[in-house]
Amino acid sequence: MTLTRSASVDVTSKVVATTEVAEAFYQTRLRVPTREQAPVLTVEPGQFVQLQPRPPEGVYPYLRIPLSVSAVDEAGGIVDVLYEVVGPKTGALRRIAVGEDVGFLGPFGNGFPTPSTGATPILVGGGIGVPPLIYFGTVLRAAGTTPPILVVGARSKSKHLPDGLLDSASHDVRRATDDGSLGHAGLVTDLLQDAFGEGHQAPVVYTCGPHAMMAAVARLCADHKVPCFASLEEYMACGIGVCVGCVVERANGTSQSSPYDHYARVCVDGPIFDSRQIAW
Ligand code: FES
Structure with missing residues (x-):
């Protein structure tokens, strides 16, 4: 498995659309200008970008917002980010209107390592940790690897991302909620334990979400001697x-x-x- 990185750009992008996709969760689509020297924007699944809303009036007085990427059209310079509005920074990003500017710096960091041939990728996400797994699952499916299993958890049904956003990542989406309002009532680790029991060939787990969730996923993987990569x-x-x-x-x-x-x-x-x- 190789960890990959892509060259960063520091440009002004434009908002193409912002859509509420779940309770307090928004998807913002950005058009990122390309340059003659680098006509294709490359973002590896798992890398993140740093965004700076630039409202036409007033100032944005905060640090840039680090966000993972949920979808990329590299040739078209389109990047989707999914985020929960939890404070002034993400609130400012949500309020940037279509056609207005967002500073775009990145991508940064490494990407998810590609699973070995024949391995079964199991993607385990919780809350706002799901977006990079959507992009990764989409890339894996396009590459023709063993189809990924996607396990997602949220506090309640209203916090789950819609099928339309998850379908591109996996045809086998398994959901859990803390309150039992959708899917399995309980933890994503319950569903991961079930998946391990199904005897998939050479499972390898990729996880992103709350720290406690990833710690539990890591422990379960260690118990089963399954490789695990955490974002x-x-x-x-x-x-x-x-x-x-x-x-x-x-x-x-x-x-x-x-x-x-x-x-x-x-x-x-x-x-x-x-x-x-x-x-x-
Ligand atoms: S954010 Fe400054 S060292 Fe990582």
């Missing part, structure tokens, strides 16, 4: 490895070439990590 989310400032504001503790003995012996910077060392590298 970590941390507060970010610079996004380029300078401010050390996004560090996570490495598991004992996994530090290698980084000068930060016991810590990894999510923005440049990740955001994708082999789950065994992290001190959950």
